[in-house]
Amino acid sequence: MTTYGKDLRASTTPIPGLLVIDLPVHGDNRGWFKENWQREKMMAAGLPDFGPVQNNVSFNDAVGTTRGIHAEPWDKFVSVATGRIFGAWIDLRTGPSFGTTFTAEIDPSRAVFVPRGVGNAFQTLEPDTAYTYLVNDHYSPSGAYTSVNLADPDIDINWPIPLERAELSAKDRAHPHLSAVASIPPKRVLVLGANGQLGRALRHSYADSTHIDFADRTDIDLLSVDLDSAREWREYGVIVNAAAYTAVDASETAEGRSQSWTTNVSGVAALARIARAHGVTLVHISSDYVFDGSADRAYRENDPVCPLGVYGQTKAAGDFVVATVPRHYVLRTSWVIGDGVNFVRTMMSLADRGVDPSVVDDQFGRLTFTSELARAIRHLVEAAPPHGIYNVTCSGEPTSWAGVARKVFVLAGHDPSRVTAVTTAEYFASAAGPIAPRPRNSVLDLEKISATGFVPAAADPLLATYVNEVVAAGQTVRRGF
Structure with missing residues (x-):
């Protein structure tokens, strides 16, 4: 259930730079409304001014649809427009926090800022879930993007729906384990x-x-x-x-x-x-x-x-x-x-x-x-x-x-x-x-x-x-x- 009436607030996580954002959602008999991204207010709440240039939406009709773990060379602001997801993130950046994981449920009243180099994955918990994300660089077909296997025991993500019963792409099932992944250096x-x-x-x-x-x-x-x-x-x-x-x-x-x-x-x-x-x-x-x-x-x-x-x-x-x-x-x-x-x-x-x-x-x-x-x-x-x-x-x-x-x-x-x-x-x-x-x-x-x-x-x-x-x-x- 979407929680109404939250105050806009950013909270830190064990992964440096990964922020969880409570979003004010206003609901009545007609439905609900929220400001999903409001630069001035969110900067005041502690988010970086990361300058998004592209907005993507992933629609998932079945419960258990699972995507990731991908770490592209850009920052993301992830949220849902409808439905609910279980999100998982792993730090793949060079440094002492490499391999650190964090998980959280996201509904329309919650969002997450994902810094460059942090792997991002999610699993849908409700049907007809629309997952949306802002990014601050453009996808390049020739780009090299880092991915990690969703089932890697070293990551130890407790997926709500076991992966053998989840909807995954063949590509996501074949990604390497963390031990074989090179860390992502800073820009x-x-x-x-x-x-x-x-x-x-x-x-x-x-x-x-x-x-x-x-x-x-x-x-x-x-x-x-x-x-x-x-x-x-x-x-x-x-x-x-x-x-x-x-x-x-x-x-x-x-x-x-x-x-x-x-x-x-x-x-x-x-x-x-x-x-x-x-x-x-x-x-x-x-x-x-x-x-x-x-x-x-x-x-x-x-x-x-x-x-x-x-x-x-x-x-x-x-x-x-x-x-x-x-x-x-x-x-x-x-x-x-x-x-x-x-x-x-x-x-x-x-x-x-x-x-x-x-x-x-x-x-x-x-x-x-x-x-x-x-x-x-x-x-x-x-x-x-x-x-x-x-x-x-x-x-x-x-x-x-x-x-x-x-x-x-x-x-x-x-x-x-x-x-x-x-x-x-x-x-x-x-x-x-x-x-x-x-x-x-x-x-x-x-x-x-x-x-x-x-x-x-x-x-x-x-x-x-x-x-x-x-x-x-x-x-x-x-x-x-």
């Missing part, structure tokens, strides 16, 4: 900009994973007319865009302006188009330069952008482009330090060579080590909090560039008084060529990312570790600020 992750500072940190962060692909501009040209066929995009669940044109001052030149807009906007727009078309989650790295630095507090994610220079303008434009992708994470960061040419290595080189630097003391922010940025990216991808913009830097008290320089001198065994504090105007007074305006306040509020369960590491201990590692490796690099 692949593609990292672009794989040879940059962040790209190298992501290589380290994902060293324990086999489903990550790394590419640079020689592997994938985002502006190529062949971009659609550059990869089997449907195989990817996430694209991390760690590539950017970051020459802040050069962006103020005619050539640099063109390169900055091409890479940071046109390339990102092409990537966003691919992500939208294939339901891919796009992770994009942004910058404190989208703000003018005039605020007297830390910048929040919803503060209006107001970039001062070309580089900041292109990063802000890229943020808006990425926001058109339904599944997106924009990570705004500042003062990035990693494996490559950067401010900390420059200060170490100057200190070692006996040069006493003049360093800007009226710009304030926090360092962000690429290890932290990579950790935040992996956290967002795996924890899957609400999509949108997240500020990501190290934690701790904000400081100026001169303050960072003094800390570096101390850590490298030099006298911090050798660092002379100057204003931005003084520092660039004698500079040759165009100079991009910098935000005076680059401090980003970290409350939103912290609320997802990510705890940003303090900058000072990471700085100490970084300096020690550079000293040990003898890798100081000279670069002007």
Whole structure:
């Protein structure tokens, strides 16, 4: 019997990501009515916004009709329009929950969300049962789909109607047992900009994973007319865009302006188009330069952008482009330090060579080590909090560039008084060529990312570790600020 008057509610199961949903059904003397899928309400109840593209109905006229166990490469939302079923699900994904089973009866007042890689089967308990399911990808006749034998004793599903008396297809009876089935790996992750500072940190962060692909501009040209066929995009669940044109001052030149807009906007727009078309989650790295630095507090994610220079303008434009992708994470960061040419290595080189630097003391922010940025990216991808913009830097008290320089001198065994504090105007007074305006306040509020369960590491201990590692490796690099 269908239960009327339930509240919409999603409940978890022993299979990660498999949800049972109680559906409100309204009945009277005429029959009943329900909203079988209502995106806004169901997202509020805890269902993922899985973007269904196809709706299928399976009509079964006999009690005991049994179908499955099939695990296609898409998510499903299964329910019944009439009748009642016994549903069975088994986790076939690579990981510790492989082989976990769950069963439940479903009538019109109950539905189940089945994540990709979880095998799905059902047996009808009433005649004239209409089983319906929404999916977020299209069936392909050439696709390879994983199935498991319904009668496998290792699964130990207690079918209400014994399978020898049930209606099964010959194909379903012949499926392999679980012991012979290869687990289903997660969708692949593609990292672009794989040879940059962040790209190298992501290589380290994902060293324990086999489903990550790394590419640079020689592997994938985002502006190529062949971009659609550059990869089997449907195989990817996430694209991390760690590539950017970051020459802040050069962006103020005619050539640099063109390169900055091409890479940071046109390339990102092409990537966003691919992500939208294939339901891919796009992770994009942004910058404190989208703000003018005039605020007297830390910048929040919803503060209006107001970039001062070309580089900041292109990063802000890229943020808006990425926001058109339904599944997106924009990570705004500042003062990035990693494996490559950067401010900390420059200060170490100057200190070692006996040069006493003049360093800007009226710009304030926090360092962000690429290890932290990579950790935040992996956290967002795996924890899957609400999509949108997240500020990501190290934690701790904000400081100026001169303050960072003094800390570096101390850590490298030099006298911090050798660092002379100057204003931005003084520092660039004698500079040759165009100079991009910098935000005076680059401090980003970290409350939103912290609320997802990510705890940003303090900058000072990471700085100490970084300096020690550079000293040990003898890798100081000279670069002007």
